[in-house]
Amino acid sequence: xxxxxxxxxxCSVHLTPDDLAVEILDQRALPNRTEYMLLETAQEFYDAIRxxxxxxxxxxxxxxxxxxYVLALRSGAKTGSELIALLEKDGEYLISSRPxxxxxxxAVRRMLERARSLENESPEAVTKAxxxxxxxxxxxxxxxxxxxxxxxxxxxxxxDGILTHCNAGPLATSKYGTAIGPVLLxxxxxxxxxxxxxxxxxxxxxxxxxxxxxxxxxVDVTLICDNMxxxxxxxxxxxxxxxxxxRVAANGDFANKIGTSGVAIxxxxxxxxxxxxxxxSTIDMNCPTGADIKIxxxxxxxxxxxxxxxxxxxxxxxxxxxxxxxTDHSLVTAIVTDRGIxxxxxxxxxxxxxxx
Ligand code: MRU
Numbered sequence: 001x002x003x004x005x006x007x008x009x010x011c012s013v014h015l016t017p018d019d020l021a022v023e024i025l026d027q028r029a030l031p032n033r034t035e036y037m038l039l040e041t042a043q044e045f046y047d048a049i050r051x052x053x054x055x056x057x058x059x060x061x062x063x064x065x066x067x068x069y070v071l072a073l074r075s076g077a078k079t080g081s082e083l084i085a086l087l088e089k090d091g092e093y094l095i096s097s098r099p100x101x102x103x104x105x106x107a108v109r110r111m112l113e114r115a116r117s118l119e120n121e122s123p124e125a126v127t128k129a130x131x132x133x134x135x136x137x138x139x140x141x142x143x144x145x146x147x148x149x150x151x152x153x154x155x156x157x158x159x160d161g162i163l164t165h166c167n168a169g170p171l172a173t174s175k176y177g178t179a180i181g182p183v184l185l186x187x188x189x190x191x192x193x194x195x196x197x198x199x200x201x202x203x204x205x206x207x208x209x210x211x212x213x214x215x216x217x218x219v220d221v222t223l224i225c226d227n228m229x230x231x232x233x234x235x236x237x238x239x240x241x242x243x244x245x246x247r248v249a250a251n252g253d254f255a256n257k258i259g260t261s262g263v264a265i266x267x268x269x270x271x272x273x274x275x276x277x278x279x280x281s282t283i284d285m286n287c288p289t290g291a292d293i294k295i296x297x298x299x300x301x302x303x304x305x306x307x308x309x310x311x312x313x314x315x316x317x318x319x320x321x322x323x324x325x326x327t328d329h330s331l332v333t334a335i336v337t338d339r340g341i342x343x344x345x346x347x348x349x350x351x352x353x354x355x356x
Contacts, residue, residue, distance in 0.1 A: 003139040011174040013063045022066045024054045031212040042090045049097040056172020057246045057282055058141050061103030064094055065134035068111035072127040083123045084115050099294040100255050100324045101246040102284045107137055142174045144279040144338035149181030152277055152336050160239040163196040166257035167209035168244025178277040179242040187219055195221045196232050202302045226259050233270040241267045245278040252329030252346025253290030258322050264331035277336040285354055290326030298323050
């Protein structure tokens with residue numbers, strides 16, 4: 001697969017044409033405004049990831065790759081080893097912005113490994129190699145999303161209803177996305193689906209982003225509140241659930257946006273196949289089970305006041321705001337990766353696919 005600069009520029013994260021900074025489409029402003037932001041410093045990258053200006057596991061990984069390159073470019077380091085020490089510090093800082101999506105740490109570590117392999121070279125040579133590596137991470141993601149979309153497309157029939165949760169489309173990745181990939185690839189080939197998009201409380205990624213992307217692409221999309229998933233399943237309108245993932249453990253448990261495990265439980269109740277779709281970079285073989293995944297907790301105000309003109313709870317009311325939950329592997333029909341579709345037993349079959 002050949003990837004052009006244009007393919008990469010069309011993503012929600014890319015380098016500026018002069019390769020001096022990262023430009024992101026600010027996902028916080030959608031669907032009402034299309035705004036771009038330039039990121040150049042470690043603080044700016046940290047804040048953009050933390051506040052979800054850039055979000056979605058693969059997009060965060062792509063951004064982190066570019067961030068490491070831009071930080072190298074701007075470091076002023078005099079030697080390769082001085083540069084690597086600075087990047088190690090900045091890399092840890094970036095990783096600390098969001099703990100759950102493995103792609104963030106994965107991309108930072110991949111960039112550091114490349115830098116360390118050139119420790120005795122000049123800072124310019126290291127930086128040049130990091131530019132290549134960051135572009136490779138991005139190009140690979142486009143390829144992975146395309147393959148995931150192809151595999152996912154084999155699991156559904158024209159006209160099927162597909163329920164999705166959160167946003168795992170192009171904004172969260174590159175090109176087609178992961179969970180939304182089969183729908184967009186199908187659309188290109190004249191195959192239509194009916195998508196039900198959970199609004200996804202508390203940050204409304206489904207309402208603001210998924211229904212936006214699908215509506216713009218001409219897909220039949222219906223926005224529902226999270227608590228309506230059961231009725232649309234009961235009505236017989238859903239033939240498959242497609243969701244993304246932020247970290248897949250070695251036994252097939254996986255973390256994704258809060259509420260995903262509830263969708264999986266409902267799907268099991270109604271006998272609907274439930275799939276998670278994600279690249280192999282989201283599979284963490286060092287994480288034995290879902291219990292080992294660190295779940296990010298976020299500001300209670302996202303639940304209590306963010307979307308309202310007035311606060312919707314007394315200030316002293318306790319609030320629990322986990323950003324992700326873990327879906328038990330027993331609820332998962334299959335994990336769709338860029339290397340193929342993985343069925344249970346997941347512990348054996350994930351191992352095989354990761355050794356490929
Ligand atoms: O908090 P977010 O919006 O970054 O959460 C994103 C998700 O849960 C996505 O489903 C996941 O990252 C996969 S994106 C292909």
